[in-house]
Amino acid sequence: MKKILLVFLLFFSIKGWPQQNENNxxxxxxxxxxxxxxxxxxxxxxxxxxxxxxxxxxxxxxxxxxxxxxFMDDFGFKNLKGKEIYLSKFKKPVYLLTYASWHIPGKGELPALNELAKKYSNEIDFVVVFWDDKKTVKNLSKKFNHYISVLYVDETENEGAFAVKQLKHSLGLPTCFLLNEEKQIMKIKRSVFHPYGISKKESFDMNYEAIEEGIANHLLKQKSEGSNGNHLALSPE
Missing domain, CATH: 4.10.860 (DNA Excision Repair, Uvrb; Chain A)
Structure with missing residues (x-):
């Protein structure tokens, strides 16, 4: 009877444990x-x-x-044409930024992001995901240059609920995820919060430096070194 109970408990403890593959x-x-x-x-x-x-x-x-x-789940979003786009579509390292229309970015944040997206367009995919309806996102997309993929999830359509729960309601927003080519998370960052009243130039410089630092240290560095065999094993504790 004790052996049966032990097997029963072992089965359900394994079943409830976060699944890892053979590469840990x-x-x-x-x-x-x-x-x-x-x-x-x-x-x-x-x-x-x-x-x-x-x-x-x-x-x-x-x-x-x-x-x-x-490793980031292969979440699905929609582009401005209403087509479903999955993260696996992007083959380069990804600079993934989650946004919402009610978030007011720092005055230099979007210009800095646009500038860096243009600079690193051959090496990195820049993706912005909005939690909003298509009409609102289409209007907001005009603030981003064509080097940035603007996607969205409309919660009122009851689609993409899993992505919303994981990416929006878990860590809040705006949140930035730096993913290597295999979609392994190298870094998770918040937007720059700078002092009130600084100039647009100062805001641009602070955001540019922060974004480029993340790119250089967590995306380009990993790409040049190669990520095969260097996966981080997460402790269950």
């Missing part, structure tokens, strides 16, 4: 399921106590030690 790879959604509940509980307490430094440390710890190294 784990998906982003599985890593989230494992680590997000604990993070949210601690982060909510930190924000409730207005301990914003602690909240930042918790977020950095989550993304740097629990989520980085996982």
């Amino acid at each position: 790879e784990i998906s982003f959604s599985k890593a989230l399921a494992l680590h997000l509940p604990s993070y949210k509980k601690k982060a909510e307490k930190a924000y409730r106590l207005r301990n914003f430094n602690e909240a930042k440390v918790l977020f950095d710890s989550l993304v740097n030690y629990k989520l980085a190294g996982s």
Whole structure:
């Protein structure tokens, strides 16, 4: 009877464990399921106590030690023609930025992103995903140059619910994911928050530097070194 109980418990513990393949790879959604509940509980307490430094440390710890190294799920979005586009369509390293129409970017953020997308267009795919309806996104897309793929998920259509839950409601927005060619997450970043009242030039410089730093250290560096055999094994603890 004890042996039967042991087998029963072992079966369900394995079934509920985030699945990893033979290369010790784990998906982003599985890593989230494992680590997000604990993070949210601690982060909510930190924000409730207005301990914003602690909240930042918790977020950095989550993304740097629990989520980085996982592989982004092959989420599907829509382009401005209404066609379904999956992340696997992009063959280069991906600079993936999640946005919403109600988010007001820093005055230098979009110009910096456009400039860098043009500069690195031969080496990196730049993708912006909006959580909004097609009409709104089509209008917003005019702010981005043609080197950036503008996609969207309209929650009112009840489609893409899995992508919305994982990418929008888990970490908030705007959030930037730096993915190598195999869609492994090399880094997760927030947008630059700069002091109020600085000039457009100062805002541009701060955003340009922050975005390019991420590209150089987490996308181009990985591409030049090669990522085969260098997958990060995520700890289940």
